[in-house]
Amino acid sequence: MATVTAAAPADREWTRLVTVIGFGLPVLVLAVVPPLQYPYWQWTALVLTTPVATWGAWPIHRAALRGLRRGDAGPDVVTALAVAWAYGWSLWAMFFAGAGTTEHTHPVELLAPRASVTAQIYFEVAVVVAGAGLALRRYLPRVEHHDPGEAFPPARTARWAGRWYGPVTLCLTGAATGFWCGAELPTVAVPAGLAVLAIAAPLAVTEAVPVAVAAGLRRAAATGVVVGEEAAPAAAAVDTIVLGRALLHRPVAVTGITVARGTAEGDALAVAAALAGHSPDARISALAGAAAFPPSVSDLAVDAAGSVRATTGARHVALGPPAALGVEVPDALGTPDLVVVWDGQVRAGFTVETGRHPGAAAVVAELRRLGLIPVLLTAADEADSLADGLDVDVVLPAAGPAAKVAVVRRLRADGHTVAVVAGPGAAHLEAADLPVAVGAPSVRGIGLPAGAPEALPGALRLARRITGTAEIGLAVALGAALVGLPVAAAGLIHPLLAAVVGPGVTAAVVLNALRLRR
Amino acid sequence: MPRSTSAVRRLALLVVAIALCTGAGWQLGRLAEPALPPPSYDLPASGGHHH
Numbered sequence: 001m002a003t004v005t006a007a008a009p010a011d012r013e014w015t016r017l018v019t020v021i022g023f024g025l026p027v028l029v030l031a032v033v034p035p036l037q038y039p040y041w042q043w044t045a046l047v048l049t050t051p052v053a054t055w056g057a058w059p060i061h062r063a064a065l066r067g068l069r070r071g072d073a074g075p076d077v078v079t080a081l082a083v084a085w086a087y088g089w090s091l092w093a094m095f096f097a098g099a100g101t102t103e104h105t106h107p108v109e110l111l112a113p114r115a116s117v118t119a120q121i122y123f124e125v126a127v128v129v130a131g132a133g134l135a136l137r138r139y140l141p142r143v144e145h146h147d148p149g150e151a152f153p154p155a156r157t158a159r160w161a162g163r164w165y166g167p168v169t170l171c172l173t174g175a176a177t178g179f180w181c182g183a184e185l186p187t188v189a190v191p192a193g194l195a196v197l198a199i200a201a202p203l204a205v206t207e208a209v210p211v212a213v214a215a216g217l218r219r220a221a222a223t224g225v226v227v228g229e230e231a232a233p234a235a236a237a238v239d240t241i242v243l244g245r246a247l248l249h250r251p252v253a254v255t256g257i258t259v260a261r262g263t264a265e266g267d268a269l270a271v272a273a274a275l276a277g278h279s280p281d282a283r284i285s286a287l288a289g290a291a292a293f294p295p296s297v298s299d300l301a302v303d304a305a306g307s308v309r310a311t312t313g314a315r316h317v318a319l320g321p322p323a324a325l326g327v328e329v330p331d332a333l334g335t336p337d338l339v340v341v342w343d344g345q346v347r348a349g350f351t352v353e354t355g356r357h358p359g360a361a362a363v364v365a366e367l368r369r370l371g372l373i374p375v376l377l378t379a380a381d382e383a384d385s386l387a388d389g390l391d392v393d394v395v396l397p398a399a400g401p402a403a404k405v406a407v408v409r410r411l412r413a414d415g416h417t418v419a420v421v422a423g424p425g426a427a428h429l430e431a432a433d434l435p436v437a438v439g440a441p442s443v444r445g446i447g448l449p450a451g452a453p454e455a456l457p458g459a460l461r462l463a464r465r466i467t468g469t470a471e472i473g474l475a476v477a478l479g480a481a482l483v484g485l486p487v488a489a490a491g492l493i494h495p496l497l498a499a500v501v502g503p504g505v506t507a508a509v510v511l512n513a514l515r516l517r518r
Numbered sequence: 519m520p521r522s523t524s525a526v527r528r529l530a531l532l533v534v535a536i537a538l539c540t541g542a543g544w545q546l547g548r549l550a551e552p553a554l555p556p557p558s559y560d561l562p563a564s565g566g567h568h569h
Binding site for chain 1: 524
């Protein structure tokens with residue numbers, strides 16, 4: 001038994017697009033190259049255009065009908081009407097206005113024809129509008145879209161424009177056609193109305209914003225930064241950035257070890273690791289990972305400086321700063337920050353570094369270049385060490401979470417748009433216009449990887465670029481409509497030129513937005 | 519057929535708006551006609567109708 005398998009929809013649409021191009025291209029070439037216009041060429045154009053305008057453009061017609069059933073006169077309705085107008089008028093001209101005669105020629109004009117004859121045919125316009133419409137319907141859905149929320153101002157404009165674009169175009173088509181008929185220039189009325197539809201059909205004012213946002217978010221994810229969709233417009237407006245230890249402070253790092261003669265380094269590290277985990281001091285506890293299998297300890301005692309004393313096996317061991325332990329460090333061990341001691345002797349010394357991240361000054365300078373005022377907000381006791389040598393405008397020591405929130409609120413009340421960079425869960429993050437969480441994604445703002453302050457300027461710049469690209473795309477699409485539609489309605493451009501400009505602008509806007517991904 | 523009364527209302531509004539714009543355009547065209555350049559009767563030398 002034979003099995004009939006329907007082609008997958010994607011295959012059918014591909015076949016349709018290829019067929020439309022195959023049939024439409026000769027029509028276009030015949031129309032724009034007069035020397036090729038052999039006697040009765042227009043009948044060839046009619047034969048080739050008929051399947052393009054009907055079967056080829058069927059997905060557009062179907063989408064238009066579905067839209068009308070919902071009461072929506074969107075781009076599909078405009079496109080379908082443009083195809084129907086171009087094809088239908090040409091048919092009428094061929095059969096009833098003398099365009100089917102052997103003398104018919106088709107001059108190449110950029111401006112709309114003002115000739116007295118009504119025998120103009122527009123088969124090439126029908127195939128270009130249908131072909132571009134099909135191609136855009138096929139490729140635009142494959143481009144990643146991300147429709148941002150209401151907090152993204154360009155998205156609001158795009159949605160508003162998208163809602164009114166179709167109805168305004170249809171009304172303008174009516175007005176243009178009415179005007180030229182009223183002026184007793186029906187030969188201008190047809191191409192002018194058609195040019196309005198043709199230029200408007202593929203001008204996707206709704207494409208610029210979601211494509212730019214999706215491309216920007218994809219780019220951010222590739223760099224390890226999380227940019228929330230609301231971050232993009234906020235980053236464009238931010239003028240002040242509040243920094244703190246979450247960004248500028250580097251975690252404690254053990255940078256050197258010296259061992260006394262007769263002591264195995266492995267023994268010293270094992271003892272240090274066994275004691276370090278019991279100290280509340282961050283510099284001492286940083287040694288906790290020094291050995292994979294530290295020995296077990298008993299008789300623990302921790303003093304005020306965080307030094308730890310204990311017994312392991314038969315040994316009395318201790319770890320801490322030499323002064324706190326009351327021991328003399330042999331000259332051979334240099335001047336370590338921490339020492340490990342057993343049997344009354346210093347066995348090893350450790351150099352521990354902490355403090356500001358080495359890239360902090362460069363990051364602050366970069367933030368300045370972005371036009372931001374860097375404000376340091378941190379506990380009073382470490383404000384000096386963090387701010388030392390940094391090009392920060394104001395140092396505002398704040399005692400606790402509530403004081404930090406108050407500082408951010410005051411900055412905003414003074415008219416600043418404030419970004420706050422802080423650890424996840426910090427209260428003053430939520431008080432910011434743009435929260436930048438270090439070490440965690442932020443739904444509303446930007447999430448930076450921990451220990452990488454150098455990622456901050458890039459993330460802010462990307463967030464600004466997303467907004468900028470979306471706004472430029474929207475402005476180009478709307479600008480093309482605002483200029484193109486009146487020019488077309490005035491009968492100043494040929495419908496074929498209009499049919500080429502429309503998809504060209506849309507393609508340019510989408511391709512420009514996709515540059516954000518690189 | 520449109521699926522809901524709100525869809526019908528929207529379509530009806532659209533048709534009325536298009537009709538109004540067309541009518542307004544027509545009136546404007548009639549007013550502007552004396553000021554507009556006359557249609558060109560010159561057709562390309564390669565052929566066509568002369569009226």
